[in-house]
Amino acid sequence: MKIILALVTCCGLVFSKGIGAGSFAIEMSTGLYEHHSDLANQESDLVEAFGVYREFIHNETGETKQVPMDYAYLPWTFGVGLLYHPGNRTGIGLKYHYLGVTQRSEFPAEFNSFESTEPFIQQHYAGPYAEYYLIKRYGFGISIVAHGYLSRGLTTRVPVLKHDYTESDEIGLIVNMLNEEIELKGWGYNLGSKFILFNNDRINSFFKVDYSFSKSELIDDPFPGYIRNTVSKETGFSLGFSIIIG
Numbered sequence: 001m002k003i004i005l006a007l008v009t010c011c012g013l014v015f016s017k018g019i020g021a022g023s024f025a026i027e028m029s030t031g032l033y034e035h036h037s038d039l040a041n042q043e044s045d046l047v048e049a050f051g052v053y054r055e056f057i058h059n060e061t062g063e064t065k066q067v068p069m070d071y072a073y074l075p076w077t078f079g080v081g082l083l084y085h086p087g088n089r090t091g092i093g094l095k096y097h098y099l100g101v102t103q104r105s106e107f108p109a110e111f112n113s114f115e116s117t118e119p120f121i122q123q124h125y126a127g128p129y130a131e132y133y134l135i136k137r138y139g140f141g142i143s144i145v146a147h148g149y150l151s152r153g154l155t156t157r158v159p160v161l162k163h164d165y166t167e168s169d170e171i172g173l174i175v176n177m178l179n180e181e182i183e184l185k186g187w188g189y190n191l192g193s194k195f196i197l198f199n200n201d202r203i204n205s206f207f208k209v210d211y212s213f214s215k216s217e218l219i220d221d222p223f224p225g226y227i228r229n230t231v232s233k234e235t236g237f238s239l240g241f242s243i244i245i246g
């Protein structure tokens with residue numbers, strides 16, 4: 001599997017009082033990621049096996065040309081977590097995040113834009129969350145964070161291909177059979193480090209780098225020969241701030 005570089009995610013933290021024993025923190029995050037998974041690879045393998053082409057009109061010559069179909073993915077994520085600090089260095093809590101992935105047909109730059117976008121994956125993740133401060137002094141802190149989760153969701157197979165392919169031939173029949181909403185059920189974890197600057201008594205800023213692994217099974221899939229599980233590995237970077245309100 002590929003380990004990919006994610007785009008920057010923005011985070012925010014709200015503390016009931018300074019980072020220490022007895023404080024609560026609410027963390028919120030949102031951002032965009034590159035998406036690589038076995039499900040995405042399977043979609044590309046299918047259009048390659050079918051030999052599916054798209055027709056494009058050249059911007060300058062007006063010439064119509066057939067180009068092999070290609071996909072891009074537009075993922076969006078949102079998360080919220082509640083963390084309680086029983087001690088000055090330790091935080092424990094729960095975290096939830098949602099991932100929505102849209103599939104898009106790509107087109108060469110020299111041809112007129114002709115895109116289709118359709119929902120591809122919608123998945124919910126929830127589980128325990130923990131943080132431990134390795135260093136916390138002189139206006140600077142370093143912590144390690146861990147998040148384990150179970151996940152549930154749905155994937156819609158070949159959504160763009162079904163939307164665009166109208167031929168009533170053998171490929172069209174297979175596309176119609178494949179185009180189902182299949183339930184996903186899985187698990188995963190997230191491990192990372194956070195670097196914090198204690199700017200003043202009320203506002204702190206931080207930078208976080210983390211690695212995540214997730215695996216999901218396709219539940220009750222009636223189509224034989226399709227993949228039965230999907231694995232995703234990602235490396236992400238986050239920039240954010242925390243506000244102390246107590």
